[in-house]
Amino acid sequence: MKATIVYDNTVYKKGLKADWGFSCLVEGEGAPTILFDTGTNGRILLSNMKKLSIHPSTIDVIFISHYHLDHTGGLAVFLNENTRAKVYVPPSFHSSLDSSGITLKVVRGPVEISNNIYSTGELEGIEQSMAVLTGKGAVLFVGCSHPSMKTILSTASQFGPLYAVIGGLHGFRDYKLFKDLSLICPTHCTQHKAELKRLYPEEYIEGGAGRVIEI
Ligand SMILES: [Zn+2]
Numbered sequence: 495m496k497a498t499i500v501y502d503n504t505v506y507k508k509g510l511k512a513d514w515g516f517s518c519l520v521e522g523e524g525a526p527t528i529l530f531d532t533g534t535n536g537r538i539l540l541s542n543m544k545k546l547s548i549h550p551s552t553i554d555v556i557f558i559s560h561y562h563l564d565h566t567g568g569l570a571v572f573l574n575e576n577t578r579a580k581v582y583v584p585p586s587f588h589s590s591l592d593s594s595g596i597t598l599k600v601v602r603g604p605v606e607i608s609n610n611i612y613s614t615g616e617l618e619g620i621e622q623s624m625a626v627l628t629g630k631g632a633v634l635f636v637g638c639s640h641p642s643m644k645t646i647l648s649t650a651s652q653f654g655p656l657y658a659v660i661g662g663l664h665g666f667r668d669y670k671l672f673k674d675l676s677l678i679c680p681t682h683c684t685q686h687k688a689e690l691k692r693l694y695p696e697e698y699i700e701g702g703a704g705r706v707i708e709i
């Protein structure tokens with residue numbers, strides 16, 4: 495599995511643009527190509543994608559973690575470039591996109607959305623996370639981690655042993671919950687990156703637009 499951070503508060507690869515928001519491309523052999531969240535600004539999203547040689551038409555699935563602008567803002571502009579992608583949203587997602595011919599797939603409970611790709615379902619009425627099952631375990635993608643991390647991890651662990659967490663962790667401080675993870679990439683809105691890096695120096699991976707993580 496290969497994850498490429500396309501949109502982030504910071505830049506990892508020179509030439510890309512940083513902006514508050516998150517979007518990550520997830521690719522795997524025999525699996526659909528997924529765009530996890532769409533950042534805030536569609537023009538920045540498409541421009542960063544272009545610089546990373548990612549063509550919008552190659553994306554099969556869009557997975558929206560939650561209805562906050564920094565995760566959904568790029569969606570409408572992206573869908574101008576790709577009208578065939580299936581868009582998975584949590585029930586709390588409100589949108590006028592329904593009328594534009596795009597079919598939104600509303601994810602309710604924990605569910606397998608494609609082979610080895612799972613949603614936790616919307617937790618605490620706000621956000622879903624995505625787990626990709628690999629040979630090493632489940633790689634968990636989180637938007638902002640608005641629900642408690644304990645709930646996110648315990649829901650996701652039903653899909654397989656957790657290997658990695660990638661995405662925004664907001665004010666997460668219950669650090670011991672990560673003791674069994676092998677890879678931690680806290681980025682976007684994560685407030686306590688330095689503490690995570692200090693506690694998990696081997697597992698910690700710096701995020702930022704352009705960062706590629708292969709598992
Ligand atoms: Zn949010």
Ligand SMILES: [Zn+2]
Binds near residue numbers: 562564638
């Ligand atoms: Zn966010």
